[in-house]
Amino acid sequence: MKKIILILAIFIAVSACSTKKSIITKQLNSNLSSSFYKNQFTGVLVIDAKTKDTIYNQDSHKYFIPASNTKIFTLFAALKTLPKKAPAIRYINTKDTLYFEGTGDPSFLHPYLKDSTALNFLKNQSNLAFVSGNFQDEKYGAGWAWDDYQWYYSPERNALPINGNVVLSYRNTELVVSPPYFKDSVIEILHKDNRNESSNIFYYPPQSKDTLETPFITSLQTSTSILEQALGKKISTVVTMPIGNKETLYGIETDTLYKRMMHESDNFIAEQLLFMAASELKDTLNSNLIRTHILKNELQDLAQQPRWVDGSGLSRYNLFTPQNMVNVLDRLYVMVSEERLYTIFPAGGLSGTLKNRFAGDEQPYIYAKSGSLSNNYCLSGYLLTKSGKTLIFSFMNNHFRESLSDERLRLEQMLHTLRDNY
Secondary structure (H helix, E strand, C coil): CHHHHHHHHHHHHHHHHHHHHHHHHHHHHHHHCCHHHCCCEEEEEEEECCCCCEEEEECCCCCECCHHHHHHHHHHHHHHHCCCEEEEEEEEEECCEEEEEECCCCCECCCCCCECHHHHHHHCCCCEEEECCCECCCCCCCCCCHHHCCCCCCCCCCCCCCHHHEEEEEEECEEEEECHHHHHHEEECCCCCCECCCCCCEEECCCCCCCEEEECCCCHHHHHHHHHHHHCCCEEEECCCCCCCCEEEEEEEHHHHHHHHHHCCCHHHHHHHHHHHHHHHCCCECHHHHHHHHHHHCCCCCCCCCECCCCCCCCCCCEECHHHHHHHHHHHHHHCCHHHHHHHCCECCCCHHHCCCCCCCCCCCEEEEEEEECCEEEEEEEEECCCCCEEEEEEEEECCCCCHHHHHHHHHHHHHHHHHHC
16 A cells, blocks of 8 residues: 555656646747747756756757856866965065965955955065066957957956956046056046057046046066055066975955856956966966866766856857756756855846846845857856756857847746746
């Protein structure tokens, strides 16, 4: 009798699950076969986080431009590699001089993170020598748009970022410029650009009350000069470290960087996290080192090999599949506690880039990373259903001509279908 009851219970559970999937499949098929999606490319994968059952699948094996969904891979690489606190600088103290090099840490005097660990440490040293030879990469990522040089989301990359590698200009009775090193380089004039393309000359509208964040052109001389002004002392420069064992100064908690990257979709922090992760492997700061390491050692069993060229997703050279995204999201779900994970990811209707969209009825039901470039929109993350289940999903949409708001609206309708029926 007990066996019969057990069999019946299993049969009922399986039938209920099958019915739920059938409802979801029918509704999502109807949505995705509408004329709205006729002239665009869409891939979808949804799985149950606990059972790993596939709930819905459409073209999830095909490649898409992920935009800022790339940051999900960057987050995974950082969590696999970096310690709880960010390595701020590495140094050797020999004779009467402290030799130091950057690790790529983006928090140094960052306008929003405001970490001063390295600054205070360096202030207490008598003689300083900045070692510049460990950065072996390009200022910009492969495939970045050349005309983005003046916009806040595209700062240059380097070993020792200062102030997020941007100049902040704003009015507070008079014009305030940070870092103050660039005070005389900001011209109050109406101009079509925020900065001269080939020099550190910046423009700020005379009547403006806005805060402008404009990337500056980095160089060894510029970085050293800004740092000298901040420290109030001279700094010599050398190419290589003296022989000896390097020590590491640790600064801000890395979770603070992860949250900023994911919530604000901060491209600069994403790029610099890869350099920091690379610095944990070798002395050389090169983002390809860590991308290659992660793909070969941690993600070698991905069903499709992605093309991963930067940390932020600014490049249209990146190619990932929905299966790639769900695979890594699943690994994150296993690696990290739900509480911590849902703090790092933006919450629908509550925080970050999802603050004004995908809201739940009383509390968030979506914890996900969005990604958008012109004509492309992707959303990948975690969905909490009304029945208490957790789904891992990736919706990737490329090459649409419809409005982004319409794209999001239709995606939200499909997310509601998942939330209400599984």
